Amino acid sequence: MAQEPILSMRNISKSFPGVQALDNVNLTVYKSEIHAIVGENGAGKSTLMKVLSGVYPYGQYEGEIHFEGKLQRFEDIRDSEAQGIIIIHQELALVPMLSIAENIFLGHELAKAGIIDWHTAYVRAQELLNRVGLKELPSAIVGRLGIGKQQLVEIAKALAKRVRLLILDEPTASLNETDSEALLRLLLELKAHDITCILISHKLNEVMQVADRITILRDGTTIETLNCAETLVKEDHIIRGMVGRDIQHRYPQRRPKIGEVIFEVRNWRVYHEQYVDYEVIKGVSFNVRRGEIVGIAGLMGSGRTELAMSLFGHAYGRRINGQVFIDGREVNVSTIGDAIRHGLAYVTEDRKGWGLILEQEIRKNVTLANLPKVSQRGVIDENSEAKVAQGFRESLRIRCSSIEQFVVNLSGGNQQKVLLSKWLFTQPSLLILDEPTRGIDVGAKYDIYTIIDGLAAEGKGILLISSEMPELLGMCDRIYVMSEGQFVAELPRSEASQERIMHAIVSSVQS
Amino acid sequence: MKISTLRNNLRDYGLLISLIVIIGFFQIVTNGILLQPLNLTNLILQNSYIVVMALGMLLVIVAGHIDLSVGAASGFIGGLAAILMVHYEWSVTLTIIVALLVGMLIGAIQGWFVAYARIPSFIVTLAGMLVFKGSALALLQGQSIGPFPLAFQSISTGFLPDPFGGKDIRVFSLIIGVVLAGIFVGIDWHQRFKAQMHGLNKEPTALFAVRNFLFAAIIIYLAWQLSTYKGLPTVLILMGVLILFYQFIAGRTVIGRRIYALGGNEKAARLSGIDTSRLIFLTFANMGLLAAVAGIIFAARLNTATPKAGNGFELDVIAACFIGGASASGGVGRVIGAVIGAFIMGVMNNGMSILGIGIDYQQVIKGLVLLAAVFFDVYNRNRSQFG
Numbered sequence: 001m002a003q004e005p006i007l008s009m010r011n012i013s014k015s016f017p018g019v020q021a022l023d024n025v026n027l028t029v030y031k032s033e034i035h036a037i038v039g040e041n042g043a044g045k046s047t048l049m050k051v052l053s054g055v056y057p058y059g060q061y062e063g064e065i066h067f068e069g070k071l072q073r074f075e076d077i078r079d080s081e082a083q084g085i086i087i088i089h090q091e092l093a094l095v096p097m098l099s100i101a102e103n104i105f106l107g108h109e110l111a112k113a114g115i116i117d118w119h120t121a122y123v124r125a126q127e128l129l130n131r132v133g134l135k136e137l138p139s140a141i142v143g144r145l146g147i148g149k150q151q152l153v154e155i156a157k158a159l160a161k162r163v164r165l166l167i168l169d170e171p172t173a174s175l176n177e178t179d180s181e182a183l184l185r186l187l188l189e190l191k192a193h194d195i196t197c198i199l200i201s202h203k204l205n206e207v208m209q210v211a212d213r214i215t216i217l218r219d220g221t222t223i224e225t226l227n228c229a230e231t232l233v234k235e236d237h238i239i240r241g242m243v244g245r246d247i248q249h250r251y252p253q254r255r256p257k258i259g260e261v262i263f264e265v266r267n268w269r270v271y272h273e274q275y276v277d278y279e280v281i282k283g284v285s286f287n288v289r290r291g292e293i294v295g296i297a298g299l300m301g302s303g304r305t306e307l308a309m310s311l312f313g314h315a316y317g318r319r320i321n322g323q324v325f326i327d328g329r330e331v332n333v334s335t336i337g338d339a340i341r342h343g344l345a346y347v348t349e350d351r352k353g354w355g356l357i358l359e360q361e362i363r364k365n366v367t368l369a370n371l372p373k374v375s376q377r378g379v380i381d382e383n384s385e386a387k388v389a390q391g392f393r394e395s396l397r398i399r400c401s402s403i404e405q406f407v408v409n410l411s412g413g414n415q416q417k418v419l420l421s422k423w424l425f426t427q428p429s430l431l432i433l434d435e436p437t438r439g440i441d442v443g444a445k446y447d448i449y450t451i452i453d454g455l456a457a458e459g460k461g462i463l464l465i466s467s468e469m470p471e472l473l474g475m476c477d478r479i480y481v482m483s484e485g486q487f488v489a490e491l492p493r494s495e496a497s498q499e500r501i502m503h504a505i506v507s508s509v510q511s
Numbered sequence: 512m513k514i515s516t517l518r519n520n521l522r523d524y525g526l527l528i529s530l531i532v533i534i535g536f537f538q539i540v541t542n543g544i545l546l547q548p549l550n551l552t553n554l555i556l557q558n559s560y561i562v563v564m565a566l567g568m569l570l571v572i573v574a575g576h577i578d579l580s581v582g583a584a585s586g587f588i589g590g591l592a593a594i595l596m597v598h599y600e601w602s603v604t605l606t607i608i609v610a611l612l613v614g615m616l617i618g619a620i621q622g623w624f625v626a627y628a629r630i631p632s633f634i635v636t637l638a639g640m641l642v643f644k645g646s647a648l649a650l651l652q653g654q655s656i657g658p659f660p661l662a663f664q665s666i667s668t669g670f671l672p673d674p675f676g677g678k679d680i681r682v683f684s685l686i687i688g689v690v691l692a693g694i695f696v697g698i699d700w701h702q703r704f705k706a707q708m709h710g711l712n713k714e715p716t717a718l719f720a721v722r723n724f725l726f727a728a729i730i731i732y733l734a735w736q737l738s739t740y741k742g743l744p745t746v747l748i749l750m751g752v753l754i755l756f757y758q759f760i761a762g763r764t765v766i767g768r769r770i771y772a773l774g775g776n777e778k779a780a781r782l783s784g785i786d787t788s789r790l791i792f793l794t795f796a797n798m799g800l801l802a803a804v805a806g807i808i809f810a811a812r813l814n815t816a817t818p819k820a821g822n823g824f825e826l827d828v829i830a831a832c833f834i835g836g837a838s839a840s841g842g843v844g845r846v847i848g849a850v851i852g853a854f855i856m857g858v859m860n861n862g863m864s865i866l867g868i869g870i871d872y873q874q875v876i877k878g879l880v881l882l883a884a885v886f887f888d889v890y891n892r893n894r895s896q897f898g
């Protein structure tokens with residue numbers, strides 16, 4: 001194989017307020033190879049690809065990008081696409097209501113004077129579909145295809161754009177085995193046709209199956225690049241590279257006082273909201289004890305949020321069944337009102353979308369889930385409401401000019417505290433926290449950890465969902481590992497480690 | 512610091528100031544006709560049904576929806592009331608009760624389609640508009656029906672009786688005006704006091720004093736003007752009670768707060784355990800009820816029900832809400848804003864008619880005022896967010 005670099009990213013650094021996302025990353029990709037990039041959530045993979053594709057334009061990062069021998073200064077995605085760098089995101093960018101052909105040529109329609117030549121478009125689309133091995137008509141509506149087929153449409157779309165370097169971000173995360181196999185075979189075929197490919201994936205078995213070289217990222221730095229042709233690469237080696245770091249003292253010292261089981265779920269099953277036959281949660285059983293912080297580890301798309309939201313008054317999913325026990329008694333939590341009444345609270349991972357009313361005051365956000373508590377016969381007592389909000393402002397140390405400030409103007413950490421206040425005001429016995437520290441700075445993180453620890457000490461049960469493994473290891477008394485809609489391991493604090501969690505995930509997706 | 516407080520407070524009262532400026536402008540260019548007792552009374556009567564519907568529309572818009580059917584619905588209810596009273600000779604009380612119930616039913620049916628069948632309100636109420644327009648035509652068979660019993664007419668043409676038997680001036684009406692001004696100042700003073708106790712007060716004392724003085728003076732002046740004609744119109748009292756009631760619902764009650772939450776972020780409201788569908792249903796049912804009230808007032812005022820009654824009312828009502836600062840994306844808007852918005856439209860209608868401006872240019876000007884009002888609102892909001 002010709003060892004001539006097609007892409008070389010040199011000393012790339014990129015920082016966000018409070019976070020160094022990339023720190024002197026070097027990446028060299030050779031012509032027509034499949035180059036895998038592996039790393040934990042938050043290791044910097046996506047940021048690196050956004051730098052490469054021009055989402056972060058030249059000038060917003062340090063370092064140089066050389067592509068096909070030339071220094072590149074991409075201003076936006078169109079610039080990088082013009083050079084043949086095409087990225088396919090995990091969240092597919094297809095328009096579900098349009099046909100395959102319309103999607104393939106979206107944005108660069110085969111048109112003369114603004115009039116589309118549909119005949120040519122359909123013929124070309126058919127050629128591309130043949131190339132990616134998708135047996136569907138170009139006129140088929142994309143939304144009716146399965147996720148695997150949609151993925152192939154995305155690749156066909158990339159091929160239509162004279163692709164030189166194809167970047168796939170977790171392409172098989174939501175695919176079943178047969179579809180994944182087909183996709184990987186396609187990558188090998190494209191490689192034979194001189195298309196270089198960067199593959200970002202958590203599925204190490206797949207990576208090792210197709211990759212020529214593997215680069216490991218951790219905490220925004222390059223750990224090493226392994227050449228699969230030269231040495232026999234072992235999975236353990238990669239995992240150690242991905243997670244090998246000590247947990248520093250970023251978590252409060254916990255002295256758990258664990259009581260009896262207050263929350264138990266048996267054989268919980270949930271189907272996808274749109275794809276009717278797709279089972280998202282496949283028979284999960286677990287429990288949480290009083291005063292215990294229980295973690296759920298897993299990769300993005302493993303079903304953690306879907307599990308939490310379906311438990312919280314069926315806020316997600318269809319055809320939900322299974323049993324929920326609170327304090328040993330089976331309860332019905334089929335509406336959110338029921339769930340709240342039975343002492344459940346769910347702090348969403350999506351603060352802005354599902355959590356807060358941004359254009360309203362802190363005061364109003366805090367009391368929203370329990371308005372009857374501050375009202376009499378349906379009339380709100382604004383004074384007692386203000387007292388409640390003021391109390392949370394002080395106890396959770398929400399930094400704001402007053403409780404009348406709109407939450408949209410608060411920092412991420414303080415917004416998170418407002419959201420926590422809202423749910424604490426419902427006086428729950430079980431608090432489900434979904435990525436409670438996502439996108440907030442280190443200092444505010446410590447505050448949140450302290451609050452969580454305090455709640456457990458009060459005797460509440462805590463279910464903590466997090467993509468940051470150090471956070472789970474630092475906070476939890478017990479960790480369930482979730483993968484593809486199932487719990488694949490249960491690790492007590494003493495046995496939990498990043499390697500064991502990763503192993504549990506990796507071995508589950510292989511079998 | 513001081514300038515920014517002033518600017519914030521000005522933004523709060525900007526709408527009211529616009530109304531006063533517009534009134535002042537027309538008062539001058541009409542040589543004082545605008546605020547003459549007779550015309551002032553007419554102004555109130557002409558706008559009462561728009562104001563009443565704007566109260567319901569504001570809640571609908573805050574909830575993130577729209578109701579295009581209110582004009583047609585109010586016309587249909589007016590026609591229904593006429594048939595019941597004139598053809599079937601039902602009593603006035605029974606007619607009113609049935610008319611209100613039918614109005615609520617109309618709103619509830621449309622609300623069901625919006626809230627539970629999840630059909631966009633624009634479509635449901637557009638369909639409703641056609642249905643009720645057509646139904647009114649069918650019901651009246653293209654004819655005007657009237658006149659009505661005196662008791663029914665007096666809803667719109669009645670005035671507050673004067674037990675003191677004043678000749679040139681209705682003393683009782685004037686007293687009510689003065690008492691109202693006193694209550695207004697008292698409430699405001701009480702709220703300021705409470706806010707101060709909780710350390711929430713930010714308004715400078717001078718501004719507070721000036722504002723209260725101005726408001727009290729305006730209320731008393733208007734009461735004086737009306738008293739020298741026939742006194743306070745019954746409709747004004749009905750309207751005032753409704754305004755206070757909805758102001759209270761929107762500002763102080765759990766259900767009001769939840770409507771704002773629903774419009775601000777429906778997903779977050781739902782995840783907070785709020786039954787958002789039921790809430791949407793209720794806001795539409797309430798809108799139907801108020802459309803019925805407006806239909807009754809309008810029919811009583813004309814003393815006849817015509818197939819054309821209610822045509823285009825929805826546009827004035829919706830415009831009033833948006834001029835009054837409601838956001839088309841929901842979650843934002845004030846009852847008092849919608850009321851002021853309705854009067855801005857009303858004063859312009861009335862003033863331009865006195866000036867003899869044709870209906871053609873009147874519409875052009877009203878359209879431009881609506882656009883300008885919303886433009887400045889959006890512009891101000893963006894500036895305060897990013898600047």
